[in-house]
Amino acid sequence: MLTRRRGFFGSLAVTAAWPAAAQPYPARPIRIVHGYGPGSNPDIIARVISPSLMTTLGQSVIVEPKPGAGERIAAQYLTTQPPDGYTLYLITGGANVISATDPQVTFSTLKDFSYISTITLFPFALFVAANAPYKTLKDFIAAARERPGKLNYGHAGTGNTLHLAVELLKSRTGIQIEPVAYKDQAQLISDVIVGRLDASISTFTNFHSALSSGQARALCVTSEQRWPLNPDVRTVAEDVPGYEVVSWLGLAAPAGLPADIATRLSEAVKVAVAVPELQSRLRDMGNEARASTPAEFRARVVADYDKWKPLAKIVYP
Numbered sequence: 001m002l003t004r005r006r007g008f009f010g011s012l013a014v015t016a017a018w019p020a021a022a023q024p025y026p027a028r029p030i031r032i033v034h035g036y037g038p039g040s041n042p043d044i045i046a047r048v049i050s051p052s053l054m055t056t057l058g059q060s061v062i063v064e065p066k067p068g069a070g071e072r073i074a075a076q077y078l079t080t081q082p083p084d085g086y087t088l089y090l091i092t093g094g095a096n097v098i099s100a101t102d103p104q105v106t107f108s109t110l111k112d113f114s115y116i117s118t119i120t121l122f123p124f125a126l127f128v129a130a131n132a133p134y135k136t137l138k139d140f141i142a143a144a145r146e147r148p149g150k151l152n153y154g155h156a157g158t159g160n161t162l163h164l165a166v167e168l169l170k171s172r173t174g175i176q177i178e179p180v181a182y183k184d185q186a187q188l189i190s191d192v193i194v195g196r197l198d199a200s201i202s203t204f205t206n207f208h209s210a211l212s213s214g215q216a217r218a219l220c221v222t223s224e225q226r227w228p229l230n231p232d233v234r235t236v237a238e239d240v241p242g243y244e245v246v247s248w249l250g251l252a253a254p255a256g257l258p259a260d261i262a263t264r265l266s267e268a269v270k271v272a273v274a275v276p277e278l279q280s281r282l283r284d285m286g287n288e289a290r291a292s293t294p295a296e297f298r299a300r301v302v303a304d305y306d307k308w309k310p311l312a313k314i315v316y317p
Contacts (some may be wrong), residue, residue: 006270025085025261029060031079031278032251034090035071041205041285045249046090048281049119051245052272057264070160071095083114083256085265090119093247096301097161100308101315111303114257115297117269118250120287123223124165125233127200127207127216129193137239140199144175154188154200162201165222165245167314168307172240174240192216199291204230206284222246229283249287250297264295 032050034042047297050061066074075095081087091113099109118237128138134140144151155163158181170177180197182188185206193215200207204227210216218233224244226235236243251269253262272278273289282289292300 025264026057026059028086029062030057030086030088031062031064032088033064033066033074035066035068035092035095037067038065040065040067041093042090042249044285045119045282045287048278049269052275052278053245053268056268056271070098070157072098072105072107073114075099075109078252078254079107079112081254082178083254083258085253085257085261087254088116089113089252089266090249091252092249093304094311096159096304097159097164097215097308100305101159101164101312103312103316109301109304112255113252113264114255115294115301116251116253116257116262117266117294118248118290118292118297118300119269119273119292120247120249120282121223122203122248122287123221123227123246124162124201124203124232125207125218125221126166126236127192127202127210127218129195130215130217132195132198132217134219137234137236140219141173141175143238144177148176149178151198152180154180154182155190156185156188156202157181157183161245161247164308164315166201167311169236169240171244171311172243189216201287208286228288229286241281248290248300250292252297259294265290266294300305 028096032046034046036042043063046063052064053061065076071092071094074089078089079089096109098105099107127133134143155166155168157163163179173181182200187211188197188200189207193210198231199219204218207216211218220236221227221230221233222245223235224237226233251265268292273291279289
């Protein structure tokens with residue numbers, strides 16, 4: 001009788017546990033971690049998209065900043081989490097640059113993450129003072145060739161996407177211009193305006209006030225085609241064929257995320273970025289809302305990784 005009773009209660013335990021195991025995803029709140037501080041571009045985008053995700057998925061979405069070490073802390077943290085869809089990562093193109101170029105990095109964007117969907121795409125631009133003698137990128141390249149190593153450009157940090165975007169341009173054109181790293185974006189913009197810097201690589205959002213006030217000009221944009229939000233600005237590719245740098249933000253998860261969960265999340269992002277109010281908010285930040293399939297996102301990551309890998313020797317000689 002004891003044996004049968006144990007068997008009976010054992011079967012009850014299994015039966016009681018079965019519905020929980022079979023619960024459809026998501027059955028509890030979802031966290032989105034990112035590698036920057038509160039109020040940063042990734043933080044704002046995560047919070048802008050979260051309400052729509054909550055509506056579509058039927059669960060709370062909690063945004064959790066894990067800033068530090070140029071996104072390395074957040075990326076490494078994700079590798080310690082189970083691939084169950086409850087911890088997501090708002091990854092930036094910068095993390096892919098780090099993975100491709102830093103020999104000491106502890107994560108691989110090609111091996112450690114499952115990709116869900118892009119959320120935004122955005123190019124960079126090369127900015128000069130309004131009274132700078134360079135009217136086009138061709139002018140700037142010609143001046144750099146006439147005075148090798150004499151011109152300079154400002155960027156927001158050694159080894160990030162902005163820095164390598166110009167280093168890629170240098171490798172494609174053979175020009176020699178000196179990089180100057182800035183921690184203070186306001187100081188960088190000021191130094192462009194007054195001519196201490198010959199140029200700067202940055203975003204339209206960062207230079208919005210300087211452009212609106214007529215204190216700076218955009219020589220070129222780094223996207224392959226003219227950017228819809230700034231269609232009058234020529235592309236680098238119009239003068240340097242084949243050049244393209246477009247950064248992105250998107251959702252990733254730990255490697256091994258089940259395909260059905262990845263698809264469910266990708267569809268939720270697609271719904272979110274189709275909301276006109278969200279598109280307008282992202283556009284005001286200089287971003288184009290752009291969802292993708294998991295396969296399309298992974299293909300973009302791989303292509304960018306292959307683009308940046310040869311430049312590793314510039315960042316870590």
